[in-house]
Amino acid sequence: MEKFTNWRDKGTGIAPFQPPTTQKEAIFFNKSIITNIIFSIIYLTRCILLIPVLILSPFINLRLLFLTGFTSGRIKIDYQVNGVKRSQLNKDPRKYHLQKGNLYVINYSSVLAAIVLQYIAQDNRSIKYLIPSESNDLYELTLLQFINFTMNGQSLNVTQYGTQIKEISNKDWINYTWCLFAEGTCSNGKSILPFQINKTSLELVVDDSTSICSEIIPVTIKVNNSLVTPLGGSSWRLLWSLILKHKCLAKIKVHESHLLVKEMDALDGVRESLNDGDKYKLVSKSLGIREKRTFVEEFRK
Numbered sequence: 113m114e115k116f117t118n119w120r121d122k123g124t125g126i127a128p129f130q131p132p133t134t135q136k137e138a139i140f141f142n143k144s145i146i147t148n149i150i151f152s153i154i155y156l157t158r159c160i161l162l163i164p165v166l167i168l169s170p171f172i173n174l175r176l177l178f179l180t181g182f183t184s185g186r187i188k189i190d191y192q193v194n195g196v197k198r199s200q201l202n203k204d205p206r207k208y209h210l211q212k213g214n215l216y217v218i219n220y221s222s223v224l225a226a227i228v229l230q231y232i233a234q235d236n237r238s239i240k241y242l243i244p245s246e247s248n249d250l251y252e253l254t255l256l257q258f259i260n261f262t263m264n265g266q267s268l269n270v271t272q273y274g275t276q277i278k279e280i281s282n283k284d285w286i287n288y289t290w291c292l293f294a295e296g297t298c299s300n301g302k303s304i305l306p307f308q309i310n311k312t313s314l315e316l317v318v319d320d321s322t323s324i325c326s327e328i329i330p331v332t333i334k335v336n337n338s339l340v341t342p343l344g345g346s347s348w349r350l351l352w353s354l355i356l357k358h359k360c361l362a363k364i365k366v367h368e369s370h371l372l373v374k375e376m377d378a379l380d381g382v383r384e385s386l387n388d389g390d391k392y393k394l395v396s397k398s399l400g401i402r403e404k405r406t407f408v409e410e411f412r413k
């Protein structure tokens with residue numbers, strides 16, 4: 113791995129672009145005979161269920177499968193909200209789900225984050241996926257575009273996938289749930305990359321004179337380490353591992369909000385919150401999209 117030391121953070125030792133090394137699973141060999149038989153039957157059943165999908169695969173949009181039943185039931189959601197007790201949350205979870213008219217900043221390490229958001233938004237048709245480009249402009253993506261961007265292009269040039277947002281009107285603001293992936297590119301979840309957007313460029317889009325956007329709410333979505341997608345990859349493989357292997361466990365935490373107006377560097381605070389408040393484990397601001405691009409080139413050699 114010495115080859116990639118240029119992309120390892122000097123201070124923390126974290127290599128934020130390195131894809132996970134997936135462990136081969138030995139489900140058939142480490143359990144009792146009965147368990148093995150049961151596992152085999154489950155495994156076979158799932159394989160049989162997959163046959164029609166395989167036959168139809170040239171004709172269907174694989175990425176659409178993510179949306180339809182395929183991931184449902186395979187993702188287990190563990191939802192927490194800062195300052196709300198579990199018992200209170202369990203009584204009426206929807207009440208605490210992501211709401212329209214709010215700006216959420218979410219850590220970006222897996223394509224599954226976008227799908228998880230569908231389950232934890234009060235109105236899942238109102239979600240706007242926002243990703244900043246390398247030049248600090250804001251782009252809006254649909255769920256399909258988000259999946260395409262994350263899985264196809266090593267998430268390096270969002271301008272080819274989304275549409276640029278020049279301005280958001282007050283009327284639009286209250287009708288959508290704004291989910292910003294401020295890092296602009298996918299990491300492996302070991303840290304939070306530098307944000308590709310600053311306060312100035314954010315305020316150009318959301319006009320704060322009318323204070324429609326006064327606060328930012330950090331949301332961390334943590335999925336199994338084996339399911340992070342820093343360099344994109346095959347949607348098939350991801351689906352396959354979700355269907356044939358185990359469920360995905362998504363731990364979601366909604367953190368305390370940061371006031372955009374009051375705090376001088378609200379976005380730095382947000383970045384720290386996304387890293388579970390640990391600023392010493394943040395990678396240096398010099399590990400952004402440009403460095404990821406050189407990493408990808410080197411990695412492919």
Ligand SMILES: *[C@@H]1O[C@H](CO)[C@@H](O)[C@H](O)[C@H]1NC(C)=O
Pocket residue numbers: 230231235236237
């Ligand atoms: C999205 O919302 C609709 C309507 O509330 C609901 O039926 C559907 O299950 C939701 N989708 C997901 C992925 O949660």
Ligand SMILES: *[C@@H]1O[C@H](CO)[C@@H](O)[C@H](O)[C@H]1NC(C)=O
Pocket residue numbers: 247248310311312313
């Ligand atoms: C914010 O980003 C814009 C666009 O890249 C840049 O012109 C501006 O100097 C940045 N502002 C700060 C405070 O860094």
Ligand SMILES: *[C@@H]1O[C@H](CO)[C@@H](O)[C@H](O)[C@H]1NC(C)=O
Pocket residue numbers: 256257260261264272273
């Ligand atoms: C995915 O992205 C590629 C390259 O940008 C584009 O050609 C293709 O049309 C996109 N597909 C979908 C379904 O958006």
Ligand SMILES: *[C@@H]1O[C@H](CO)[C@@H](O)[C@H](O)[C@H]1NC(C)=O
Pocket residue numbers: 246269271272
């Ligand atoms: C991203 O794509 C756009 C449109 O194809 C292109 O003009 C731009 O140069 C690309 N940016 C980078 C950094 O490659």
Ligand SMILES: *[C@@H]1O[C@H](CO)[C@@H](O)[C@H](O)[C@H]1NC(C)=O
Pocket residue numbers: 283284287
């Ligand atoms: C916002 O939502 C309301 C209620 O759902 C709807 O009546 C209105 O037309 C929407 N406004 C815009 C600008 O989309």
Ligand SMILES: *[C@@H]1O[C@H](CO)[C@@H](O)[C@H](O)[C@H]1NC(C)=O
Pocket residue numbers: 219220221222300301302303332333334335336340386387388
């Ligand atoms: C999201 O952030 C949390 C907290 O920093 C981190 O533990 C997690 O690995 C990150 N992302 C994912 C997808 O796991």
Ligand SMILES: *[C@@H]1O[C@H](CO)[C@@H](O)[C@H](O)[C@H]1NC(C)=O
Pocket residue numbers: 336338353354357358359360361
């Ligand atoms: C994800 O993690 C959960 C809990 O640790 C585990 O039960 C599950 O098998 C894991 N799934 C995958 C695909 O690794």
